[in-house]
Amino acid sequence: MKECKKVAIIGAGAAGYFAALSVAQHHPNAEVTLYEKTAKVLSKVKISGGGRCNVTHNCNELSELLKAYPRGGRKLKSIFYQFNPKDTVNWFKERGVAIKAEADGRMFPVSDQSQTIIDCLAAAADKQAITLQLSTGVKALKQEKGKWIIVLANQERVYDNVIVTTGGNPKRNSFDWLAQQGHKIIPPVPSLFTFNMPEENITALMGVVAPNGKVSIAGTKIKTEGPILVTHWGLSGPAVLKASAFGARILAEKNYCFDVQIGWVDQNPKELLSLFEKTVSVHPHKKIMNHNPLELPNRLWHYLLERTRVPQDRRWNELGLKNSRRLIEYLTNDLYKVNGKTTFKEEFVTCGGVSLSDVDLNTMQSKKAKGLYFAGEVLDIDAITGGYNFQAAWSSGYVAGKLGEKLAK
Numbered sequence: 243m244k245e246c247k248k249v250a251i252i253g254a255g256a257a258g259y260f261a262a263l264s265v266a267q268h269h270p271n272a273e274v275t276l277y278e279k280t281a282k283v284l285s286k287v288k289i290s291g292g293g294r295c296n297v298t299h300n301c302n303e304l305s306e307l308l309k310a311y312p313r314g315g316r317k318l319k320s321i322f323y324q325f326n327p328k329d330t331v332n333w334f335k336e337r338g339v340a341i342k343a344e345a346d347g348r349m350f351p352v353s354d355q356s357q358t359i360i361d362c363l364a365a366a367a368d369k370q371a372i373t374l375q376l377s378t379g380v381k382a383l384k385q386e387k388g389k390w391i392i393v394l395a396n397q398e399r400v401y402d403n404v405i406v407t408t409g410g411n412p413k414r415n416s417f418d419w420l421a422q423q424g425h426k427i428i429p430p431v432p433s434l435f436t437f438n439m440p441e442e443n444i445t446a447l448m449g450v451v452a453p454n455g456k457v458s459i460a461g462t463k464i465k466t467e468g469p470i471l472v473t474h475w476g477l478s479g480p481a482v483l484k485a486s487a488f489g490a491r492i493l494a495e496k497n498y499c500f501d502v503q504i505g506w507v508d509q510n511p512k513e514l515l516s517l518f519e520k521t522v523s524v525h526p527h528k529k530i531m532n533h534n535p536l537e538l539p540n541r542l543w544h545y546l547l548e549r550t551r552v553p554q555d556r557r558w559n560e561l562g563l564k565n566s567r568r569l570i571e572y573l574t575n576d577l578y579k580v581n582g583k584t585t586f587k588e589e590f591v592t593c594g595g596v597s598l599s600d601v602d603l604n605t606m607q608s609k610k611a612k613g614l615y616f617a618g619e620v621l622d623i624d625a626i627t628g629g630y631n632f633q634a635a636w637s638s639g640y641v642a643g644k645l646g647e648k649l650a651k
């Protein structure tokens with residue numbers, strides 16, 4: 243007799259849709275119901291990537307991909323082995339959605355519209371006859387006689403398998419119903435935020451970008467590289483967001499009050515000293531103010547000269563070793579006080595959630611409760627920006643939808 247499993251997916255976001263579609267693909271006779279507590283599906287996909295949806299990252303090296311996940315990291319190997327960024331691109335391509343890569347590796351639908359992704363997922367779910375239950379929040383789970391019972395506002399329903407894809411949430415009590423099933427919950431804190439620096443006058447340079455910056459959080463091992471953007475409230479840009487992701491927990495413990503060391507250029511002190519010596523010999527009479535030998539915007543160069551207290555009319559042959567050293571110190575190790583955080587374009591993710599130690603990452607099945615699976619941000623998995631968070635949702639949803647069976651890729 244053909245199997246006729248009843249499967250409930252809780253949460254109609256990226257992971258929920260992919261899990262539902264994967265169940266339909268791998269278990270064609272299963273009856274799949276997708277529950278969503280709000281009146282809309284895929285609402286984060288809709289607003290993602292500034293309305294363009296950064297679907298995945300152009301990254302074919304597994305070892306590189308794993309580095310993008312401060313929570314998850316190498317543990318995600320088995321998930322990405324089963325479904326990787328290339329599979330994501332092919333999956334959408336097979337359903338008529340072409341995906342393009344941008345120079346920095348972020349990948350978007352060619353339409354530059356997140357709605358294209360939503361329409362594709364919705365059409366695929368329709369084709370597979372997946373039942374969608376909108377405005378139906380799941381309140382609790384129960385296990386009875388080898389079956390799963392999901393508790394809704396006014397009724398209970400029985401299933402063979404349940405996949406939880408309820409997403410991240412900064413409130414610990416939103417995970418209580420999953421803790422009740424014996425799962426350890428890693429306390430949730432926000433990730434992906436910019437630094438507030440209310441006491442620092444560098445904010446006057448808002449809009450300025452140092453293209454090859456370095457960010458270190460004082461007293462920690464957190465060090466990142468990449469563009470740094472000065473904003474009217476402090477610092478942002480890829481290097482800062484990456485530091486916020488890798489430091490999400492430490493910085494929460496510090497209540498977002500900490501010192502940040504900024505390197506405005508990628509050269510080290512020795513390289514800078516030799517560059518300055520060369521500039522002195524080639525352009526000895528040029529004013530330091532007017533001749534900036536670095537890949538730095540002039541506004542930032544002038545600000546740093548002022549910070550170093552190099553007089554405005556000084557020429558390169560008058561800089562001297564003492565001033566050179568001071569300037570190099572500010573260029574490579576400029577210290578600022580951070581006091582608070584601001585969410586980056588509202589694009590935040592949750593660090594924390596259901597502990598990966600309670601989940602078999604080959605199948606996404608709970609180690610605490612047989613027949614219960616997890617996928618997406620509800621787990622203690624999150625990444626830096628660039629399409630990696632959706633990739634984790636697609637991959638873990640796909641794996642969970644196999645329902646523990648060893649099936650071909």
Ligand SMILES: Cc1cc2nc3c(=O)[nH]c(=O)nc-3n(C[C@H](O)[C@H](O)[C@H](O)COP(=O)(O)OP(=O)(O)OC[C@H]3O[C@@H](n4cnc5c(N)ncnc54)[C@H](O)[C@@H]3O)c2cc1C
Pocket residue numbers: 252253254255256257258277278279280282283284285286287289290291292295296297298378379380381407408409410587588589590591617618619620628629630631632633635
């Ligand atoms: C503004 C913004 C922009 C982003 N842009 C990008 C981007 O471009 N690229 C990228 O990779 N990542 C991006 N992210 C991160 C990405 O959106 C998330 O990592 C991803 O959506 C997680 O998918 P998910 O399915 O696990 O959770 P979600 O997308 O959060 O979906 C969970 C769903 O479950 C529902 N739910 C919750 N509890 C229940 C319940 N008890 N019963 C029923 N339903 C429930 C929720 O209403 C929700 O619809 C962005 C995030 C934000 C906030």
